Amino acid sequence: MTVRAAWLLTGPPDGQTRSDTRLAPLGTMVPEGELTSRDGVIAGGSPLLATGVAAMQLQLGPGRALVQGTTAQGAYPVAVTVPETLTVADGDAQYPRIDSVVLRVYDGLYDQSKTTAVTVELVKGQPAASPAEPVLPACSLRLWSITVPAGASAGNGGITWASALADRRRFTASYGGVIPRGWGTSFTGAYDGQFRDNAGVLERWNATTAKWETYRPPLAIESATSGFAVASGYTLSSYSARRTGGLCTLVFEVARKGAQLDVPAAGNINDETVGTVPAGWRPFADLELSVSDGYGEGAARLSTAGALILRTWTGNGALRSDRYLRTSATFILA
Known part of the structure; x- marks a missing residue:
């Protein structure tokens, strides 16, 4: 057998074979109701892939799926182990139509088929100026749809498969799993x-x-309150680093009691490294920062190497560090 089902009386006289059980997808699948499961294709490779192999023939590749019957029936795990070839009927003389490739389960205990079998079939649609996909029989799963042009036949070129095939595979998963994207x-x-x-x-x-x-x-939040090294002559009043959702925020205060950083000569600018941010908490690009000393505003830079560089100058707004220097930065980590 090349199309097999578990939990269906098929095959040899003793019913479901051990290989049927090994090949068919078993277990609790994604539910749709209290006793029903979401039917669909089991992802992995290119399951149940349809390809045109002749003017009016297509081939359905191997794969696994779940076909849901009525609530009383339950769901049938199915495996297609060898490619199946299907022949499409010639097109209508006047109008196009849409046929569907389906997996279908027959179970005489629940339907009128008086048989037990699982098959790959073509369900023929109705020709129309604007054709629609056919309504499927019970206990079947649509996999592909085929637009059959009016007058199509093996003798006049058949079907252009690249444009005629429409993927209708929807996917399912085991309970608790992520349902892969499929049609619809x-x-x-x-x-x-x-x-x-x-x-x-x-x-x-x-x-x-x-x-x-x-x-x-939820945003992962990490924090650090140590590891910031200050330059000689400075003290660290406070320091905190916080990472939230990929962004890092640093807040620190550096003091140099009893001395000022003002440049003695008027108009001069002085850059001085006053501390270093620990590895793992550094920006991906140099940052320009503002600094407050309690009297006015100044400037600083936080480098990708983690150096906190203070810029001081004389004149209005000159920073005086006899009190404290406070700054903060928010950035993406290096």
């Missing part, structure tokens, strides 16, 4: 805190608001 994102979540991938964005189902919301993890 309008489905609702089944429980509060369910996760899905939406074009690379992780979304969480909020049952209170009944919406998928972009998941933003």
